[in-house]
Amino acid sequence: MSEKYKCPYCGVAFYEASDNTKERRISYNFDQKDFDGPYGYNSILSDIVAVYHYCPSCHEYSVQLASSKGLFSFNYPPYTGITLPDYIPEAIRKDYVEACSILDASPKASATLSRRCLQGMIRDFWGVTSGNLAGEIDLIKDKIPADQYRVLNGVRRLGNIGAHMEKDANLIVDIDPGEAQKLVKLLELLLKDWYIARHEREELYREILVIDEKKQDERHPG
Ligand SMILES: [Zn+2]
Structure with missing residues (x-):
């Protein structure tokens, strides 16, 4: 299943694919190779997920860093929202x-x-x-x-x-x-x-x- 990601720099949405999206897991108890092995992600708790996106349109990189248990989440660049027209109060x-x-x-x-x-x-x-x-x-x-x-x-x-x-x-x-x-x-x-x-x-x-x-x-x- 491929998901669409919207570039925070230029606003262009693109489908996540191996050439524009990289996911890496960081864990206190496991090495990166363990995540690629037979454990699977489900058996490994309290790790940090870093997702990099490379925008095919403006060629900028953006990063999301989040706890797999939902404890925190950081985005770079920070999310600033969509531009809203003046006729909204x-x-x-x-x-x-x-x-x-x-x-x-x-x-x-x-x-x-x-x-x-x-x-x-x-x-x-x-x-x-x-x-x-x-x-x-x-x-x-x-x-x-x-x-x-x-x-x-x-x-x-x-x-x-x-x-x-x-x-x-x-x-x-x-x-x-x-x-x-x-x-x-x-x-x-x-x-x-x-x-x-x-x-x-x-x-x-x-x-x-x-x-x-x-x-x-x-x-x-x-
Ligand atoms: Zn972009």
């Missing part, structure tokens, strides 16, 4: 950018910002308020695709995000770096699916109506 853009910027240093703080960002998006885009995230996700159940609803419900359960939302705004839930990164990815997907798709749809409709008006004027001058 500033408070939402700020939470998103900050959630990205502290992904490596503090996955827990990042996840806290991500859930606040998600709640802000649900309230602003769908115009619902119920006092807590769980209730708000339920309020948009009939407005979003079934699979999206299932994922949001999953997020709510992730690290008890929903259960503690609003009861204690400053509560920091237990979460590992992989989960924090997935949350940021989910925000990006929803920002595209909701705000950006709506904007592009409205632009296209407007353009088509303008063309139609022009044609009408041409047919019925003055």
Whole structure:
């Protein structure tokens, strides 16, 4: 199974292959050759996984260094997120950018910002308020695709995000770096699916109506 990797330098996505992706494991108890032998990765715990990517487009190298048990994760260059258009409310853009910027240093703080960002998006885009995230996700159940609803419900359960939302705004839930990164990815997907798709749809409709008006004027001058 080959996965796509998006270059943090130029944004080009490419399929991971042996000539652009290298994975190395570092362990206190084992040598590199042990990982290549009959043990397999599953029997070896608490090792560090380093993944190098070489971008075929801009020829830059990027590195991810992570604990195989999800204890930490570092990216070089650090993840700075996608560029968000101005028509997305500033408070939402700020939470998103900050959630990205502290992904490596503090996955827990990042996840806290991500859930606040998600709640802000649900309230602003769908115009619902119920006092807590769980209730708000339920309020948009009939407005979003079934699979999206299932994922949001999953997020709510992730690290008890929903259960503690609003009861204690400053509560920091237990979460590992992989989960924090997935949350940021989910925000990006929803920002595209909701705000950006709506904007592009409205632009296209407007353009088509303008063309139609022009044609009408041409047919019925003055
Ligand atoms: Zn690149």
